[in-house]
Amino acid sequence: MRLGLTHMGSIDVAVRAMARELGVDLVIPPPTTQRTLSLGVKYSPETVCLPFKLQLGNMIEALELGADTLVMPGGPGPCRFGYYHKVHELILRELGYKFHMVTQDHGILYIVKCVTNGASTRKVITAFRFGIAKLNTLEEVERMVHKMRAVEWDKGEATRIYRESIKAIDNAADYGALRQAKQEYLHKLMSLPTITSPAPLKIGVTGEFFIVIDPFANMDIEIELGKLWVEVRRPTSAGEWVKLNPFIHALKLQEKDKAHRAAMPYLSRHVGGDGLQSVGEKVLHARDWDGIVHLEPFGCVPEIMARNIMLSTKEGCPVLNIIYDEHTGKAGVISRLEAFIDMLHRKKKRQVEICV
Numbered sequence: 001m002r003l004g005l006t007h008m009g010s011i012d013v014a015v016r017a018m019a020r021e022l023g024v025d026l027v028i029p030p031p032t033t034q035r036t037l038s039l040g041v042k043y044s045p046e047t048v049c050l051p052f053k054l055q056l057g058n059m060i061e062a063l064e065l066g067a068d069t070l071v072m073p074g075g076p077g078p079c080r081f082g083y084y085h086k087v088h089e090l091i092l093r094e095l096g097y098k099f100h101m102v103t104q105d106h107g108i109l110y111i112v113k114c115v116t117n118g119a120s121t122r123k124v125i126t127a128f129r130f131g132i133a134k135l136n137t138l139e140e141v142e143r144m145v146h147k148m149r150a151v152e153w154d155k156g157e158a159t160r161i162y163r164e165s166i167k168a169i170d171n172a173a174d175y176g177a178l179r180q181a182k183q184e185y186l187h188k189l190m191s192l193p194t195i196t197s198p199a200p201l202k203i204g205v206t207g208e209f210f211i212v213i214d215p216f217a218n219m220d221i222e223i224e225l226g227k228l229w230v231e232v233r234r235p236t237s238a239g240e241w242v243k244l245n246p247f248i249h250a251l252k253l254q255e256k257d258k259a260h261r262a263a264m265p266y267l268s269r270h271v272g273g274d275g276l277q278s279v280g281e282k283v284l285h286a287r288d289w290d291g292i293v294h295l296e297p298f299g300c301v302p303e304i305m306a307r308n309i310m311l312s313t314k315e316g317c318p319v320l321n322i323i324y325d326e327h328t329g330k331a332g333v334i335s336r337l338e339a340f341i342d343m344l345h346r347k348k349k350r351q352v353e354i355c356v
């Protein structure tokens with residue numbers, strides 16, 4: 001079996017670690033590029049959401065490299081994610097690819113057996129824990145990167161160090177090497193020369209999960225905000241997705257989601273995707289964030305609902321909504337960010353003047 005992976009942020013680092021432990025032959029397609037997007041757009045239904053198209057492009061690139069098995073989770077609920085895998089499979093078969101598609105319809109035991117090379121439960125748990133440890137380490141370094149990008153004197157240094165840290169974390173063969181990589185890169189980041197006055201704005205980045213955590217899909221929004229002296233707060237992470245994945249629910253590793261509860265006065269049920277969480281994050285963080293950048297794939301029903309509810313919550317916090325599809329241009333995104341940040345600076349200055 002040659003298992004093909006699709007990209008989503010840095011999740012490949014964790015999956016690679018698990019595959020090494022379990023002896024799984026993993027086929028990781030090249031990092032997502034314009035070619036990936038073009039392939040996805042060419043063969044997808046026109047109005048389907050951007051994550052679908054990017055994942056389809058990744059699958060084609062993995063199959064081109066010799067993958068013969070694909071794993072695609074689905075999810076219950078009213079958004080398209082529930083039938084993604086079926087449509088992906090139909091399109092790929094029509095294109096003539098021969099492969100085995102493993103989905104949640106096969107049941108948890110079959111999936112685990114398939115993607116773990118039939119390894120023992122003990123080995124699976126060991127591999128899973130090490131993969132999660134890598135994701136947690138990446139997230140810790142990432143949080144520091146978000147802080148340092150906002151204040152670094154030499155713009156771009158934190159991003160350069162972060163890219164190096166991803167390689168080091170990826171190469172770490174055991175917990176000791178992982179700890180060492182974490183300490184080394186946190187230290188490098190904290191040693192960067194900084195400009196700390198005025199204090200940076202704190203902006204939350206929320207929205208549909210895939211767009212939020214995948215830098216290609218969101219056009220490096222976190223880097224662009226850092227260039228504008230903004231500290232990004234992003235509660236969503238790849239690690240959280242792994243814990244919330246329906247496959248993992250069965251293992252009872254799910255954590256309570258505070259954002260879902262916070263959203264309840266405005267949206268009392270799950271609307272698919274991450275709509276409930278987007279609303280909840282605004283309610284939860286209205287006091288500690290200066291603004292929110294809400295990311296939405298074009299046509300994403302859960303985020304359309306969230307966007308409209310977020311406008312009217314009594315917990316006030318300015319929201320900039322950005323909609324992504326294959327026609328979105330980076331220059332347009334940057335212009336909107338600049339205007340939003342400018343507006344927030346003026347608002348903050350006015351508040352200070354009123355207080356004085």
Ligand code: SF4
Binds near residue numbers: 049081299300301
């Ligand atoms: S949450 Fe939105 S973008 Fe994601 S799969 Fe569902 S409809 Fe598509």
